[in-house]
Amino acid sequence: xxxxxxxxxxxxxxxxxxxxxxxxxxxxxxxxxxxxxxxxxxxxxxxxxxxxxxxxxxxxxxxxxxxxxxxxxxxxxxxxxxxxxxxxxxxxxxxxxxxxxxxxxxxxxxxxxxxxxxxxxxxxxxxxxxxxxxxxxxxxxxxxxxxxxxxxxxxxxxxxxxxxxxxxxxxxxxxxxxxxxxxxxxxxxxxxxxxxxxxxxxxxxxxxxxxxxxxxxxxxxxxxxxxxxxxxxxxxxxxxxxxxxxxxxxxxxxxxxxxxxxxxxxxxxxxxxxxxxxxxxxxxxxxxxxxxxxxxxxxxxxxxxxxxxxxxxxxxxxxxxxxxxxxxxxxxxxxxxxxxxxxxxxxxxxxxxxxxxxxxxxxxxxxxxxxxxxxxxxxxxxxxxxxxxx
Amino acid sequence: xxxxxxxxxxxxxxxxxxxxxxxxxxxxxxxxxxxxxxxxxxxxxxxxxxxxxxxxxxxxxxxxxxxxxxxxxxxxxxxxxxxxxxxxxxxxxxxxxxxxxxxxxxxxxxxxxxxxxxxxxxxxxxxxxxxxxxxxxxxxx
Numbered sequence: 029x030x031x032x033x034x035x036x037x038x039x040x041x042x043x044x045x046x047x048x049x050x051x052x053x054x055x056x057x058x059x060x061x062x063x064x065x066x067x068x069x070x071x072x073x074x075x076x077x078x079x080x081x082x083x084x085x086x087x088x089x090x091x092x093x094x095x096x097x098x099x100x101x102x103x104x105x106x107x108x109x110x111x112x113x114x115x116x117x118x119x120x121x122x123x124x125x126x127x128x129x130x131x132x133x134x135x136x137x138x139x140x141x142x143x144x145x146x147x148x149x150x151x152x153x154x155x156x157x158x159x160x161x162x163x164x165x166x167x168x169x170x171x172x173x174x175x176x177x178x179x180x181x182x183x184x185x186x187x188x189x190x191x192x193x194x195x196x197x198x199x200x201x202x203x204x205x206x207x208x209x210x211x212x213x214x215x216x217x218x219x220x221x222x223x224x225x226x227x228x229x230x231x232x233x234x235x236x237x238x239x240x241x242x243x244x245x246x247x248x249x250x251x252x253x254x255x256x257x258x259x260x261x262x263x264x265x266x267x268x269x270x271x272x273x274x275x276x277x278x279x280x281x282x283x284x285x286x287x288x289x290x291x292x293x294x295x296x297x298x299x300x301x302x303x304x305x306x307x308x309x310x311x312x313x314x315x316x317x318x319x320x321x322x323x324x325x326x327x328x329x330x331x332x333x334x335x336x337x338x339x340x341x342x343x344x345x346x347x348x349x350x351x352x353x354x355x356x357x358x359x360x361x362x363x364x365x366x367x368x369x370x371x372x373x374x375x376x377x378x379x380x381x382x383x384x385x386x387x388x389x390x391x392x393x394x395x396x397x398x399x400x401x402x403x404x405x406x407x408x409x410x411x412x413x414x415x416x417x418x
Numbered sequence: 419x420x421x422x423x424x425x426x427x428x429x430x431x432x433x434x435x436x437x438x439x440x441x442x443x444x445x446x447x448x449x450x451x452x453x454x455x456x457x458x459x460x461x462x463x464x465x466x467x468x469x470x471x472x473x474x475x476x477x478x479x480x481x482x483x484x485x486x487x488x489x490x491x492x493x494x495x496x497x498x499x500x501x502x503x504x505x506x507x508x509x510x511x512x513x514x515x516x517x518x519x520x521x522x523x524x525x526x527x528x529x530x531x532x533x534x535x536x537x538x539x540x541x542x543x544x545x546x547x548x549x550x551x552x553x554x555x556x557x558x559x
Contacts, residue, residue: 051531083537120525122463134522137532140556158550164533174530
C-alpha cells in the first residue's frame with residue numbers, strides 16, 4: 029500500500045509499505061479515509077525527537093472504515109465508520125481505569141526508551157516514533173488499530189468525516205487542557221497558540237462556561253478562526269504586550285487558567301527566541317519553552333497552567349520561582365482521547381463543536397510531502413493539511 | 419482491605435527445574451548482562467486473590483530461576499509482583515520483559531505485538547533498532 033514515510037531530517041516521501049495485518053485478537057484494520065497533519069509531527073520531521081527510522085510512517089489523527097476485525101473485537105464490524113484515538117490504550121490497566129489513557133501500561137511495545145528518559149513510560153501512539161511504540165501511522169491507505177474496542181469509536185451519522193477527523197486528536201487534546209486545567213464557569217482563560225489544538229482548547233473553555241477566553245498567536249487567519257469558531261478573543265503577540273493585556277482583561281488578577289498549545293518549537297519576538305534557538309541547536313536544551321514561560325508568568329496567583337504542547341526533554345530558564353511563589357498548579361499530558369471522544373462526537377452532532385474550518389487544505393496522499401511543507405511554513409494560511417489516502 | 423505487609427512467597431526457590439523450563443532459561447540472549455540481583459517490581463490492576471492462585475506463563479516458565487513474590491498493593495490498587503534472579507541464567511532484561519508481559523496477560527489477556535516494520539536499516543538507526551528489539555527488556559523497572 030501507499031504511505032507517507034519519514035526518510036530523514038526534513039525529508040518525506042510517499043512509498044510502498046506492506047499492508048497491515050491483525051497481530052492481536054483485539055485489533056482492527058481501518059481503511060483510512062482522512063488523515064491530517066499535526067504540529068507535533070514537525071518535531072519528528074525536523075529531528076527534534078531522535079527516535080525515528082528511515083521509512084517510518086507518520087500520522088496519528090484519522091478517520092476511516094473498518095475492513096477487518098480481530099477475533100476478540102466486540103464493538104466493531106466491517107463497514108463501521110470510525111474515528112480513532114491517537115494514543116493506544118488497553119482499557120484495563122490502573123491508568124486506563126483512572127481515565128488517564130495516554131499513560132496506559134500496556135499500549136507501548138517499546139517502553140524502555142521513554143522509561144529511561146522520563147522515569148516512567150507513557151502509552152503508545154500511532155506514527156509517533158519508536159519511543160512511542162513504533163506503530164505505523166495513519167498517513168497510509170490502511171492502518172492497524174490495536175485495542176480497537178477501547179480506542180476506536182463509531183462516528184454518528186450526523187457527523188461528517190471532515191468534522192469527526194479532529195475528534196481523533198486535536199479536539200480531544202484541546203478539551204483535555206480545559207478540563208484537566210480546571211476551567212470553571214466565570215474563569216478567564218488564556219490559550220497560547222491558535223492552531224487546531226489551541227482553538228479546540230479555547231472552544232472547550234467557552235463550552236465549560238469560562239467568562240472570557242483569550243487566544244494568543246501571531247497569525248491573523250488563525251486568530252480570526254479562534255474568534256469566529258471558538259468564540260474567543262484574539263491577541264496578536266507581535267502587536268501588543270500580551271501579559272499587560274491579559275492583566276487588563278482579567279481585572280488585574282491574571283488568567284485563572286493558562287493553556288499552552290504551542291510545543292517545543294515555540295516562536296517569540298525578541299532576544300528570547302534567538303537565545304532558545306541557539307541553545308536548542310547546540311543541544312544545550314532540547315525544547316524551546318517560551319510559551320510555557322509566558323503562561324507561568326502571566327497566570328494569576330493560585331491559578332492553573334496546563335501544558336498541551338509536546339515537549340521531549342529539557343529546557344532552560346524555566347521559571348520555577350514564579351511557579352512556586354505564586355502557588356501555581358502545573359499539569360501536562362498527552363491526550364486521553366478515549367475519555368473525551370464519545371462526548372466530543374455528541375457535541376459535534378449537535379453542532380456545538382465544529383472543526384471543518386481547520387482543514388484549510390485537502391489533497392491526495394501523493395501530495396503529502398508538499399502538504400507538510402505548506403503546513404510547516406504556514407503557506408497560503410495553512411492551518412491543517414488533510415490527506416485522502418484512498 | 420489487604421495490608422502492604424501481607425506478603426506471600428509464591429514460587430519456592432528450591433523447586434526442581436523442569437526440562438521445558440530449563441530450555442526457556444537457557445535461551446537467554448548472549449547480549450543480556452547477568453542480573454544485578456536487584457528485585458524488580460510492577461503493580462498489576464488485578465486482585466491479589468486472583469493472581470496468587472496461578473502465575474502467568476511467562477513467570478511460571480522460569481520456576482526455580484526466579485524468586486517471585488506477590489502482595490496486595492495498598493488502597494485496592496491491585497497486586498505488586500516482584501521478581502529477583504536466583505542465578506545467572508536470568509538477566510535483569512529478562513525479568514523486566516517477563517514482568518511486563520505478565521502484567522499485560524493478567525490485565526488484558528494478551529501481549530501487544532509491535533506493528534509490522536516499514537523502516538529500512540541504516541548505519542544511523544542501527545542503535546535505535548537494537549534498542550527497539552529489546553524494548554521490553556530495557557528501562558528502569
